[in-house]
Amino acid sequence: MSYSKCSIRKMLPKNYLRKHVAHDINVATANFKTLVPRMDKFVYNDGTSKDLMSLSGTLPVKFNDMTYNIPVCLWLEDSYPQTPPLCYVRPTQEMMIIRGNYTSSNGEVELPYLEEWKSGECNLVSLLQVMQVVFGECPPVCMQPHSEPEHASCK
Template sequence: MPYDEHSIRKMLPKTYLCKLVAHEIYFAVSHFNNLVPMMDKYVYNDGTTKDLMSLTGTIPVMIEDKTYNIPICLWIEESYPQTAPICYVTPTREMIVLSGKYISSNGEVLLPYLEEWKMGECDLVSVLQVMVAMFGDFPPVCMQPHPEHEQAPRWLHFHRQAEVLSKTDGSLYLHLTREDGLPFQEHDTNC
């Protein structure tokens, strides 16, 4: 759904600087079209909750010559633009957060740009651009290693073709070829 400034402004409570915030959000979703503005409950570290505007979705990040869509969420407090947005990497179930210099273990983004936020000089698009650049050098998530498949019965690990053949006296025997395709010789084993 395309967003315009008017529809975004209607989402914002009166406690926000609606015109400015709506303009910045519109500008951000115009540049990063996989982000969606929405009001949602933010839970602070002390457990209190508040309805805040957020930008949620993915941003394209180039890592080792491949583009990855990194899931993020920017929370915009009522004090914005005086205060920086609260930014998180929001991994899917298949991903894990790679905490480090710029990402906390809970996925919070800790960029110098956010810490040195200056009203009038910093904005949402710039935050997103800095995240794209930084995540390209310091990937914030990776795919979880796949759990080992349940141990299969031993016979499923045996991939060689066996044939049951009959001898001229009517008895049956098992014909099994070696990995090199030749038949086993008497006393030949792979154990």
Template sequence: MPYSEDTIRKMLPKTYLRKHVAHEIYVAVSHFKNLVPMMDKYVYNDGIQKLMMSLTGTIPVLFEDKVYKIPICLWIEETYPQTAPICYIRPTCEMMLLRGKYVSNNGEVMLPYLQEWNSDCDLVSLLQVMAVIFGDFPPVCLRPHLEPEQASCWLQVNKQAEVDKQIDGSVYLSLAREDGKSFQQENETNC
């Protein structure tokens, strides 16, 4: 469904700079056709919930000469454009989140562009930066396809594991022992 600037403006509460925010969202969804604007509840780390505008969907990312659709969600607070959007990677059930330099354990995106946000920044530029960075540092990968008897083992391991991506592009899985200590080096393996 194509969104007009007027439709987006009507979605926004009056606490937003409606004309400016609606225009930026309209330009963003015009460039990134798989993003959808919607009002939804955002839950802060302290448990406080707030109704906010979000842009949810996928952005195209070029990685190793193939285009991948990376699922994201941008939360736009009513203080926008003075404050940067809150951005997350939203992996599907077939994907694993890859924690790294630009993505936290909970999927929050931490780009210099967001940290240095100012009045010259905008949603389209942010999305373009995300697409370029995620082409160099993919935030997700496909889960391994497992046989049904392996699936329960995978889920058990995945709850205790962290996936790390090395500079050379290799990926490794760090497992925690039941006592919370890390495994000794002699227990490491390359798969």
């Protein structure tokens, strides 16, 4: 589903740069159709929470010639685009996070692209493309190991 700039702008509180943020989200959802914008509550590490715009869904990633859908959530603070999105891998119940060079144990995505974020040069589409490349080299999730059901022994 694609979202119009107007419908996205209506979701955004007035403290956001609504025109710019709506444009970036519109372009991102046009390029990555599995991502959905919505206002939601984000909880910071210190326990405080805030309503933020998020883009969540799956990001198609090629790994070993197969395409996998990595569940992600990008949070845009009201300081976006001056500050980068807060990016997380959000595994399903069947998945577990693989801590690596670009993913912490809580699923936070840590990329040089985010650390070197420059307003006006960086955007959501290029961030998502960088995530696809990096996750294709080093996937941030894997399937949970299945434990074998215990069989009743015969006596």
